[in-house]
Amino acid sequence: MDALTIHEAARTTGWSARMLRYIEQIGLVEPDRSASGYRQYGPGELQRLRTLRELLDEHDLGPADVAFALRLRRDGALRAGVDAWLEAEPSRPETVSAADWLRWEQEKHARLLGAAGAPTSTMETTTR
Amino acid sequence: MDALTIHEAARTTGWSARMLRYIEQIGLVEPDRSASGYRQYGPGELQRLRTLRELLDEHDLGPADVAFALRLRRDGALRAGVDAWLEAEPSRPETVSAADWLRWEQEKHARLLGAAGAPTSTMETTTR
DNA sequence: CAAACCTTGACAAACCGTTGGTAAGGTTCA
DNA sequence: TGAACCTTACCAACGGTTTGTCAAGGTTTG
Known part of the structure; x- marks a missing residue:
């Protein structure tokens, strides 16, 4: 095994474990799961979590804002409508x-x- | 005089006058003002208000979502950060x-x- | 002038985003 | 086995969004 558990990831990224679950829930960082369902945070997820923190702090955003930007990017009809x-x-x-x-x-x-x-x-x- | 007052605009667009002030506050539709400060809604604003209603209904958005999209469009550093x-x-x-x-x-x-x-x-x- | 508008500002309620906690139960390992 | 993890699911609290209403005061117009 080569990945951190949720509390380990929390400690090294500065988020709380609760927030890591929330961030996953809104689709921003979705770690793999072990066979028994444990979240597995690899280096990619850890980097994403750290840069997410920076992004939010730097521009005074909430996680929901980034989630909406993600939705904008994935839902072409939404993006087209908003852009128009x-x-x-x-x-x-x-x-x-x-x-x-x-x-x-x-x-x-x-x-x-x-x-x-x-x-x-x-x-x-x-x-x- | 060629523009609608806030209550007239409210009646013809389906928004409440209160919401028109709110929509202006968050930067989505900003009507001109008369010399004495009255809001003046022209055909452009009316169309914008109607299509805004459609946009929100169609994609289940809130006004704040569109305001954030506007911010994304205006703030290049923000857009670059989020995109990255x-x-x-x-x-x-x-x-x-x-x-x-x-x-x-x-x-x-x-x-x-x-x-x-x-x-x-x-x-x-x-x-x- | 007075009625009927408009303005800003404030208070309030309902809801949602954010975050923490806790409970009930499964997994890992010393 | 039992301690120390993990899981999901819920409740709670704080703050922001959305919306209504009211108050104090300026404007328009019949």
């Missing part, structure tokens, strides 16, 4: 389609109608 | 540097010393 949304960054009018302008005009119309007639509802739109 | 960490995905021994092997050997040595002379078996060292 972020692409249309500020309120650039060029990014607005003709259909949006149409809806825009309809809304302006609705506003004028609403102001003219019925008492305006002061309730905030709550949608769950 | 994710790059070395599984426990591929090829991704382990010589320095890591050195540290690895040192650790194995320390373990053996702690076990007070167990020859082949390299199991735990109780240090509490």
Whole structure:
């Protein structure tokens, strides 16, 4: 056998054993298992754990942030959707389609109608 | 005047006014302001708010996830760090540097010393 | 002017991420 | 065998996210 157990890995990386299980649970560092189910941390996992610590400290992140970045990397549809949304960054009018302008005009119309007639509802739109 | 107020924007996008302020706070949709400080939602912002809703629903995200993706996109050092960490995905021994092997050997040595002379078996060292 | 907007700021509740602990039970080894 | 590991599964506490509501005060407009 050539790998550290979870508590040994914890001691040499600075994480707690509890956190090593958590980090595995969210998919960041997944050690091999022995035949009887013991986690086996090899040099690769240890390096990953140490650099993960540095990464989190350096940029003030949580493990969940890195897990989300991992999800972004693995789920192409997610990445595409997020990228597309972020692409249309500020309120650039060029990014607005003709259909949006149409809806825009309809809304302006609705506003004028609403102001003219019925008492305006002061309730905030709550949608769950 | 050609833009919607916050409550009007809320009504037409399905968000609550409170959430529009929150979404602005985390940097996702930042409307212009009138001279007196009123938020002004134009067609671009309205479209962004609608597609944001779709994005979150479709992939089961929270606003903070998208905010983190935005941070990833804007902060090059952050993106580089996260990417570098994710790059070395599984426990591929090829991704382990010589320095890591050195540290690895040192650790194995320390373990053996702690076990007070167990020859082949390299199991735990109780240090509490 | 006054009603009905808007602003920021604060408090609060519900949930989740993070972390520790503990209990019940299997594994290893001196 | 028994001590000292390991496993999973749960409960708990603290803090951050998400959302609502309210208060004090400025703006717009009929």
